[in-house]
Amino acid sequence: MKDLYNVSASPHVRSGVTTRSIMRDVAIALIPASAFGVYQFGFKAFLVLLTSIASACLCEFLWKRFVVKKSTPYECSALVTGLLLGMNLPASVPLWIPIVGSAFAILVVKEMFGGLGQNFMNPALGARCFLLICFAGRMTAFAVEQSGSHFMNGAASIDGLSSATPLAVIKNLEAGQSISANVSLADMFFGFTGGVIGETSTLAILLGAVYLLAKKIISLRIPVAYIATFAVFVYIFGGHAFESDGFCYLACELCGGGLMLGAWFMATDYVTSPITKGGQIVFGILLGLLTGIIRVCGNSAEGVSYAIIFCNLLVPFIEKFTMPRAFGVVKKKKGGAAK
Template sequence: MSELMNVSSSPHVRSKDSTSRIMLDVIIALLPATGVGIYNFGFKAFLIIAVTIASSVGFEYLSCVLMKKKPTTRDLSAVLTGLLLALNLSPDVPLWLPIIGAAFGIIIVKQVFGGLGQNFMNPALGARCFLLLSFTGQMTSFTYDSVTGATPLAVIKAGESADLTKMFIGTIPGTIGETSAAALLIGAAYLLTKRIISPRIPFMYIGVFTVLIAIYALATGVADPLYFVGEELCGGGLMLGAFFMATDYVTSPITPNGKLIFGAMLAILTFLFRMFGSSAEGVSYAIIICNLFVPLIERFTVPTSFGKGAVKYE
């Protein structure tokens, strides 16, 4: 047996986790919200979701081929981006709109910067904000039960009150995936128990936001402060954003303390946008702005290595 064997460096075993498995888990976690969206908004919503996912995957494949890279469509990240973008769209948008969004998200935000892991901004949110600025009319028209109406947050912003139970269950106007806090929380519980996401970002985000809103409610003398806080928590894209988009690995800090700071910053920005901005919404902008701060946050939150500054024992 003079033949030498092939060798590799330790460790010689690997966990079963893989990028595509993680993406699949996030997709699974989004299914309840997707289901409620389709149930609420009908076949149109299903069509939008299908078109967005298909075009995302298509653009991913196309950019890889054009850039002479090995296609990365099998890691499911483009499917996830497509699904997230669709859930962030109004059920009323014309079908060409998600295709433009997918092109922007996948090609400009993700692939041009080097593909998965290299994008500095969440592709789905980048695309949503791009669409929001370019096609404001289509993006902010919300029909529910064939009535075009304002979203609960816009109602509240106008000084009125919305039905909190409906907001929790999701039978309200809004984007396809954001309306049902309950469905989103089920998905979030799945991600947390499978340890796909760390609780640091969402809990910090929602926690700090709750405190800020409560202070605001008390300071401005809202009629029923508790109800107001509940409406702000269930309304808009907060749950979707906090559990599914702020926790996007690529565009959030990898350091444990950085995650906490990131969550707190998101809360402050969302609060400012919602309470003092011109729009009732703020989650999307808060997240993409904080995405840009990630390298800076990481620089200041490098974990202290084990034994740093240890002293000799006497």
């Protein structure tokens, strides 16, 4: 018995990608957007992000320590959830908000449903919507105090920032008022506008998205289907299609609100998006339609968060109807037995 070796069924090799390396890459990809948020909104934003991450990790640790009671490999997923939640909060919130939010995201949305891989909706967005409903005032207070220690630098660049986000400005425009005169598209693209910490800079988000695509963490299916459907929808039904600044309106809708952050980082969340390739495209299209409907017809200028958590719930149905046909299997004949 001296010559015994490990025996296991094939395969005997694995790729180097692990859950942990994926979570690490997502966190890296979120750095540009969150760093810009801190640059723009100051130290307060940094505190919000930090509190959110720390409380998410702590909640997960406590749950695993006292409820699961089994040592499980640490996947860094709470870190990503915490960071995403922080990025979805205005910098002006009191620090107990991210703590409550993280606890809700980790404990209620994620762990109570079975932990990593089992949550039925995106934990960060679930928590954000929970906070929006409970503490609507604080969650939409995008006004940024221009005095005090909250600003380390960059204050000048957001001079004249109103309490409303650009999308709210556009939505509340009176007939005849020009869009391009009221919002600056360049500011929206680079991120010098009001909003939650991580959503303002389209450029920074796209940088992160390119990193994820290059690392093959995400595919183009969901984000492109989402953004394209949304663009077509708001262009047609947004009411500005035949005006001179129709395209400016479209660009503002694309850069504004949480669309970019949602499309590239939240809708592509593995656990809460369809696993079938066809399903991912259907999911993206539904998201685009729903976001468009909420933004155009709803009271709110936003709609990404609600659209995503709503579509999260549809994922099992989408998967059911988009099962691919196996290699070489021809379409079943009517009434024929499954073979």
